[in-house]
Amino acid sequence: MIGHLNEETVISLRDINKTYPGAVPLHVLKDISLDIRKGELVSIMGASGSGKSTLLNILGILDNYDSGTYMLDGTAIRDLSENRAAELRNRMIGFVFQSFNLISYKNALENVALPLFYQGIGRKKRNRLAMEQLERMGLADRAHHLPGELSGGQKQRVAIARAIVTNPSLILADEPTGALDSITSGEVMGVFRELNESGMTIVIVTHDPGVGASTNRIIRIADGRIEGSSDTPDFKKEQ
């Protein structure tokens, strides 16, 4: 634990900069500073190309940044080895993607159990824990179906079950409703809210103002800078 950090802070970014190298280097994130507290449900919104996914990838230890500091649950995230990064992702972060990213030849249960496999947890216990999460998502009867046999909403709920099966400190979702119709999006957001109510910290990147409105806080990003951060008062009303 680092002294100056609030115990409640899960994510703490200070002056993060990221430039994609290339013939024309692209300075995508510019002095991003941001705190996300434990138990928050936050959305990141902004125009296409503004750097939302880049930011989320850095938060998820999927990508490096050039300067600044990033503390995740008290751990400094900087120049980690591939092994250490994999371990931290596995234990601390659950990912939900727009395109689900389920493994097509594994059934729902096996997909959900996979992060536990990489923790070295035995098969029986793995399947039990995975089943619990599928039940929580209302998908117990779909446990032995392949992703191809599931609807978009069901796939995303399997992906969420996989994200939470390791009981991570943080859920990161990049456009989790981007591929879903509005009714299904509403259902998926309902799942995120329930998870949030049970204490989970969730960061969602979205284009959809409706999705943004159903989080407690919207962080707006424009051209690689944080434009502003505002609580959503409607959120409480919706409950």
Added chain:
Amino acid sequence: MKTSIFDIENWQEIGATLARNKTRTFLTAFGIFWGTAMLAMLFGGAQGFEGMMRRNFAGFATNLGGVFSNRRTVPYKGFNKGSDWDITSQDVEIIRRLAPAIEYSTEMNLRSATAAYGTQTKSANAMGVEGEYAGIMNPVIIEGRFINNSDVTNERKVAVIGKNIATSLFGSDSPIGKYISVDGIYFLTVGVASQLSEVSIGGRLDDNIVIPSTTLRRAYNSGNKVNFFVYTAPPGHSPSDNESVMRRVLATAHSISPDDKVAIEFMDISEQFEMIDKLFLGISLLALFVGFGSLMAGVIGVGNIMWIVVKERTREFGIRRAIGAKPLDITVQVLSESILLTLVAGTLGVCFGALVLGIADSLTYDPLLGHAGFELPFKTALIIVGTFFLLGSAAGTVPAIKAMKIKPIEAINDK
């Protein structure tokens, strides 16, 4: 790390992956299967083929030498070019005393003759030999005994008849103790003999009548003339080691010019066998070369497939990496696939090769000569599978390392 190649889950996963692409898995596995089977069959086949060829020489001494006389081609000491001469039994005795590298030796005299018993007659070769003939040609004694030195010394009228002669003259009765006539002279039959080898000097024993050399010379009035003198060299020597001594003895006794390269003719079977050895070495090398080719084809197949697998599954590996797989986990996964594939298909291939060799061996089995030796020693089988295993893993290593370097975001974004 806990996820190792020993984790049963890992193997189940590999099995599932291989089963998902049945055709591709089958073709790759077949490449390996064929490679190991080919290698096994070529190895065992070359050996069996050699065994079959060597069986033709069974019982035939491979270090055999001989000497015989030809007409003089150079006039010398009053003898004309074209004049005849013969080796004598006295020469043989001197040679035996002086030659440095003779193990067994015998004089050999041959006459075509007619053998008769009762009303049955049969034309045959009468062959006069000494007792040590048995040490040179290893005849198979079917019944009775072979000619011995006492028969020779005492000029006994005894005969060992070839098994075909025995059948012609006696049918299924035993010829032992019966008197047969050879060109009108009666001989007591003391043995029936055959030979294993397909090659022989002085005709196949099965069709010969073997009698003491002294008896033959007297019976045919050939005095002390000897047709051939044949001998074996002891281990570590070559038959030709004796040639200079023999040439000196014979040239001196029979006034043969030192320049006459034809009058005294030597043969050295060991030279022929050396050529045959080289031939078999060549065949083995060819088999090895072809086998190595099919091995490489199989191995390259594995490497190739692993490249495709890694390309195809880049996204999957990215997802796995995102949810916690370490680079080594991915490497192990890719490598275990190629290892499992090479081990299973390679073992099956070697077993198939051994089966084919086994069938070939029983088909070529000869009750008298035994097995040809179409077989794969267990150690060789292990070496073949082991080599495939090593090369297969090596071929899988490059793709596996590429898979290890896959970055999760690049893979996930790669749509």
